[in-house]
Amino acid sequence: MSDKVIIQKFREIFTGPSPYLGKLQDATACADALACRGSKDHLYLYARIAEERLKGVKFECGMCDPEMLVTADILCRIIHGKRVDELAGVDWPAFAAALGFESDDMKAHFDGARKVLDTLLERHWAGKPCEL
Amino acid sequence: MDVNCIRDDFEPLSRERNGKPPIYFDNGCMTLRPTPVIKAICAYYTQFPACGGAGRSHHWFAQETNERVEAARESIRRFLNARATEEILFTRNTTEGINLVARTFPFQKGDVVLTTDKEHNSNLVPWQFLASKVGIEHRALAVNDDNTFDLNALERALRDPRIKLAAFGHVSNLDGVEIPAAEIIQMCHARGVQVLLDGAQSIPHQRVDAQALGVDYLAFSLHKMCGPSGVGALYVRREHYAQMDNFLVGGDTIRDTWADRPPEFLPPPYKYEAGLQDYGGRIGAGAAVEYLEKLDMDAIHRHEMGLNRCLTEGLSKYEELELIGPADPARRGSIVCFFTKKPGLGLLGDMLDERANIMVRSGMFCVNSWFNARRISRNVTAVRASLYLYNTLDECKTFVETVGEILADPMFEGLPILPVREG
Numbered sequence: 001m002s003d004k005v006i007i008q009k010f011r012e013i014f015t016g017p018s019p020y021l022g023k024l025q026d027a028t029a030c031a032d033a034l035a036c037r038g039s040k041d042h043l044y045l046y047a048r049i050a051e052e053r054l055k056g057v058k059f060e061c062g063m064c065d066p067e068m069l070v071t072a073d074i075l076c077r078i079i080h081g082k083r084v085d086e087l088a089g090v091d092w093p094a095f096a097a098a099l100g101f102e103s104d105d106m107k108a109h110f111d112g113a114r115k116v117l118d119t120l121l122e123r124h125w126a127g128k129p130c131e132l
Numbered sequence: 133m134d135v136n137c138i139r140d141d142f143e144p145l146s147r148e149r150n151g152k153p154p155i156y157f158d159n160g161c162m163t164l165r166p167t168p169v170i171k172a173i174c175a176y177y178t179q180f181p182a183c184g185g186a187g188r189s190h191h192w193f194a195q196e197t198n199e200r201v202e203a204a205r206e207s208i209r210r211f212l213n214a215r216a217t218e219e220i221l222f223t224r225n226t227t228e229g230i231n232l233v234a235r236t237f238p239f240q241k242g243d244v245v246l247t248t249d250k251e252h253n254s255n256l257v258p259w260q261f262l263a264s265k266v267g268i269e270h271r272a273l274a275v276n277d278d279n280t281f282d283l284n285a286l287e288r289a290l291r292d293p294r295i296k297l298a299a300f301g302h303v304s305n306l307d308g309v310e311i312p313a314a315e316i317i318q319m320c321h322a323r324g325v326q327v328l329l330d331g332a333q334s335i336p337h338q339r340v341d342a343q344a345l346g347v348d349y350l351a352f353s354l355h356k357m358c359g360p361s362g363v364g365a366l367y368v369r370r371e372h373y374a375q376m377d378n379f380l381v382g383g384d385t386i387r388d389t390w391a392d393r394p395p396e397f398l399p400p401p402y403k404y405e406a407g408l409q410d411y412g413g414r415i416g417a418g419a420a421v422e423y424l425e426k427l428d429m430d431a432i433h434r435h436e437m438g439l440n441r442c443l444t445e446g447l448s449k450y451e452e453l454e455l456i457g458p459a460d461p462a463r464r465g466s467i468v469c470f471f472t473k474k475p476g477l478g479l480l481g482d483m484l485d486e487r488a489n490i491m492v493r494s495g496m497f498c499v500n501s502w503f504n505a506r507r508i509s510r511n512v513t514a515v516r517a518s519l520y521l522y523n524t525l526d527e528c529k530t531f532v533e534t535v536g537e538i539l540a541d542p543m544f545e546g547l548p549i550l551p552v553r554e555g
Contacts, residue, residue, distance in 0.1 A: 007543055014475040014547045021511070023554060040478075040494065044510055060510035063478035063494055066543075 002101050010066035013073050020076035023132075024048060024058040030130035031120035035112030041068040043116050044132055045076075049124055052084045071109040074098050075117065084121065090114070133431040139522050141166035141423075155490040155527045160305050160333060160467060160497070160518030162355045165420070169358055172419035176200065176412035184411045185384040186402050197411050204418025205401070208365050211421040212335070212342045212350070219342075221366040221401045222414055226332040227254040229351030229366035230299070232404065233328050234258040236376040237297060241267035246289055246298040246325075249505055250275045250306060253498040255299055255330045269294070272501075279304070279457045281311040283319070290323045298327050302334035302350075306499045306516075307457030308440070308467030310334065317346050326372070332356055336520075337436060337466050339429040342367050354413075359420035363413040373400045380406035432521045436466040439519045439528050443468040446532030452477065452539050454552055456514065469497075469516040471508075473549045478513035480538060488534045492517050507554040 013021055024030075024046035035043040040063040048056035057080045059072040078090055078098055095110045096102045139145050142164045147154055156164060182193035184201050202217070209217045223229045239245075245259045249272040259270040273285045281300075289295065298320045303310045317327045328349040334340055335350075336357030342350055350367035354360065368376070378385070378397065385406045389395040397403040424432070440461040447453055447470060456469040472480050484490035493516045496503045503514075517531065538544075 010476060011543070011547060014550075017548070023510075040482075042510070061478070062510040063481075063513050065479055065482075066476055069476070 002103050002106075005100065006066050006070055006106075009070045009073070013069055018073050020058050020073055020080070021060075022058050023060055024056050026056070027058075027130040027132075029120050029124035029128070030132045031116050031123055032132055033112075033116050033119065035064075035068060035109070035116055041065060041109075041112065043068065043072055043113055045072070045113075045116050045120050046130060046132070047120055047124070049084065054079055054082055054084070054087075056080075067106060067109045068113070070099075071095075071106065071113050075110070075113050079117070084124070087117065087121065090117075133427060133435055133521070135435070135522060135524055138166075138427070139524075141168070142522050143167065143170075145522060149489050152489050155488065155523075155530060157517040157519060157523065157527075157531065158491045158493050159336075159356070159520035159523075160516060161493055162361065163336065163358050163520050164522065165358055165360065165416075166423055168423050169360065169416045169419045173360055173412045173416040176415050181412075183408060185405075185409065186398055187384060187386070188408075200415045200418070201409075201411055204414050207418040207421045207425075211425060212340060212367055213344070214342045214367055216370055218399070218401050219367055219370050221368060221404045222409065222417075223351070223364040223366050224362050224410075225353045225355070225364040226252075226330055226351045227258075227364075229349075229364055230254055230328065230330060231258050232366055232379045233297075233299075233349045233351070233368075234262050236379050236404075237326075238375050238377065239266060239268050239296065242269065242294055243296040244269045244271050244292060244294045246271050246273060246286075246295050248273050248275050248281065248300055248311075250279060250304055250499060250502045251299075251301055252305055252330065252332070253500065254332075255301055256501060259299065271295075279307050279309050280463070281309075281316070283312065283315065286316060286319060290319060290325060293323075295323070295325050298325050299330070300327070301330040301332075302340070303331075303337070303465055304457075304499075305333045305467070305518075306497055306502060307469050308333070308464035308518075309457050310463075310465060313347070314345055321346065333465075333467070336424075337429075338433040342369075348372060354417040354420055357420055358423055360410075360413040360416040363410060363417045365417070368400070370400070379404050382406045383408070427521065433465075435521060436519050436523075437462055439523055439525065440464055440466065440468055442525055442528040443517060443519075443531060446528065447535065450535065450539055452544075452549060453535075466519040467516060468519075469514060471512045471514050471552050473512050473552060474539070474544050475511065475547050475550060476544060477538075478511075480513070480515050480535070483538050484531070484534055487538070488530060490531055490534060509551060509554050511550050512552050 027046035030046045032044040035041045042062035044060040180193040180196040183189045184197040326348040331352040335352040354363040387396045444461040452474045454471040481494035
């Protein structure tokens with residue numbers, strides 16, 4: 001069941017296409033990392049933060065499995081438009097609610113993506129420009 | 133060259149998973165090892181596992197170790213047609229060989245090192261590091277649009293008298309393209325510029341004659357040519373030793389030391405091989421080049437070109453894939469590298485492994501700078517199949533068929549073809 005949902009959501013990212021897929025050209029902060037231990041999922045997150053609000057957010061994913069792509073897409077959807085101080089509330093229960101089901105595999109993907117988001121915020125607070 | 137007979141020497145090829153044999157197409161990273169190499173390494177550990185080196189033990193086992201290590205050095209000399217055995221330094225890998233040249237070359241502040249813009253990180257980062265530490269300048273020549281070497285650009289670049297060293301990958305690990313090394317070396321020498329070749333992807337696959345080329349430094353890795361992991365070699369034209377500084381120093385590099393005056397170093401190659409070494413690995417390295425010598429490097433090269441042609445023709449029919457490098461397989465040696473342009477095909481490597489035990493490499497192959505300079509989209513993935521002497525046409529056909537099956541998976545149906553380059 002969950003596999004079918006993931007494949008469907010994965011396909012929708014590209015057939016839509018998702019507004020969150022791609023590079024954000026005017027990003028003010030960004031971060032990238034191998035999102036999951038032992039995997040090749042290389043997640044790039046871009047955000048345009050103005051007045052401490054995420055006015056724009058996008059992602060790219062190199063060598064990512066469908067689960068990672070879906071995770072990144074949902075995460076972007078959740079955080080888009082939020083204030084920076086609201087992002088602490090973007091946790092696994094909130095993500096699982098948006099996803100529609102729970103699984104250990106998806107939680108691992110969420111945890112990886114969440115770390116990339118945390119890095120992005122640290123870089124934003126440190127005033128580091130986006131150089132990706 | 134009887135490939136079926138050769139395959140019997142490589143035990144991993146007889147394994148099975150899910151009723152299927154392995155198809156090992158990751159030879160650009162590391163090759164499998166034949167039984168004679170395994171036996172040579174084992175002989176060291178089971179028969180005479182002692183210290184080697186000039187200043188260490190001199191007993192029975194130690195003498196045997198030294199004899200076998202020096203025989204391996206001589207085998208490598210013969211393999212490269214170097215003039216003298218002392219021109220062969222053992223290293224851990226190509227990277228260490230290049231670093232050795234970078235750290236020992238008599239650079240002055242303002243000197244320029246020339247590379248292409250398609251180098252493995254091992255032939256890029258050492259020069260960038262040196263630029264930040266001692267004030268040399270690293271300059272990268274752009275390759276042509278089809279990734280081949282631009283001799284005109286070299287000619288123009290060489291007008292700058294500050295260029296002291298040109299360091300080029302002989303054959304690219306990204307696309308298998310060979311540079312015209314003999315011509316390049318001639319042009320560089322005419323301007324008094326020395327040449328270092330990264331031979332990691334050339335020496336395992338074709339005859340490379342150090343004397344005929346006239347190359348000054350030639351670094352390579354034995355683990356890419358049937359030898360053990362973590363053993364490399366560096367050829368240094370012996371007249372250059374006089375200008376070279378020390379690299380790592382300490383035990384085994386010296387003839388004598390005193391507490392109150394500088395040490396007296398051994399002559400090359402020993403002054404560049406500090407500390408207790410991987411003697412078993414070196415002995416295995418000797419066995420590896422002896423194994424290749426018996427097979428004939430020209431025959432290996434021809435065999436790989438045939439395999440490359442099969443893969444290239446088979447993959448060219450898929451619009452979801454885009455070949456990297458020249459279209460002609462004869463110009464890409466043992467490497468077939470391509471972009472996967474459909475979403476989700478970043479996992480093609482994993483899928484090939486799961487479905488048919490086909491082992492390839494995905495990613496940027498340590499040539500990140502090439503990908504970044506060309507603004508390659510992060511949503512497409514490059515996959516590399518790198519071939520070697522034990523691979524077969526049947527394996528290539530299975531590879532092409534399996535790629536086709538994956539591309540036809542309903543999961544990818546109707547998904548768009550993504551652009552390879554941003555913007």
